[in-house]
Amino acid sequence: MLRYTEPDQAHTWKRMTLYRATEASDTLNMVAMLIAAYCQRTGMSQDTLTSYLQIGLQHSRAAGPTNEDRAHLAGLLGEPAPEGTARSVDFLLGQLGAEAALRPEDAPERLFTEARLHGLKARLGGGSLDSYLPPQMAAMARKVADALEVPQPAPA
Numbered sequence: 001m002l003r004y005t006e007p008d009q010a011h012t013w014k015r016m017t018l019y020r021a022t023e024a025s026d027t028l029n030m031v032a033m034l035i036a037a038y039c040q041r042t043g044m045s046q047d048t049l050t051s052y053l054q055i056g057l058q059h060s061r062a063a064g065p066t067n068e069d070r071a072h073l074a075g076l077l078g079e080p081a082p083e084g085t086a087r088s089v090d091f092l093l094g095q096l097g098a099e100a101a102l103r104p105e106d107a108p109e110r111l112f113t114e115a116r117l118h119g120l121k122a123r124l125g126g127g128s129l130d131s132y133l134p135p136q137m138a139a140m141a142r143k144v145a146d147a148l149e150v151p152q153p154a155p156a
Contacts, residue, residue: 022061111137119144 032053039049059066071085075094085091118133118141133141 025061112140115140116144120148123148 036049036053039052040046067082067085068088068090070082071088071091072094073079074081074085075091075096076098078095078098080086081088081091115137118137122141123145
């Protein structure tokens with residue numbers, strides 16, 4: 001999805017990002033159902049399976065964005081909460097997410113994972129390590145890209 005934020009693709013970012021996100025969602029759903037089928041086959045009770053699948057958390061894309069989604073977005077963007085949602089969990093989670101994104105150093109595992117992905121993408125020729133990355137992440141991504149430039153011998 002990061003590819004669609006690059007200048008030559010920016011005109012299609014909305015369409016392509018939604019396509020890719022929904023495809024990813026469908027793929028993950030398929031994986032969950034395959035694991036669920038295996039669990040049933042090996043004797044897991046339906047009650048346990050239903051609990052593990054978190055059926056109550058499932059949301060359909062068919063209806064489009066909900067008031068909760070709009071509240072979450074407002075929180076992420078630092079905008080005022082839509083009417084009646086100022087104290088909603090979704091709005092507050094959006095605010096917390098926005099605050100956490102400003103402090104990647106608070107989640108070093110996330111910072112390192114994102115840096116590795118950016119470095120790999122850059123090495124494969126599909127990305128840039130320029131201005132849109134936080135400086136610490138860009139530095140780590142460059143190290144990853146550099147390490148991928150020359151094959152490294154396997155440790156003995």
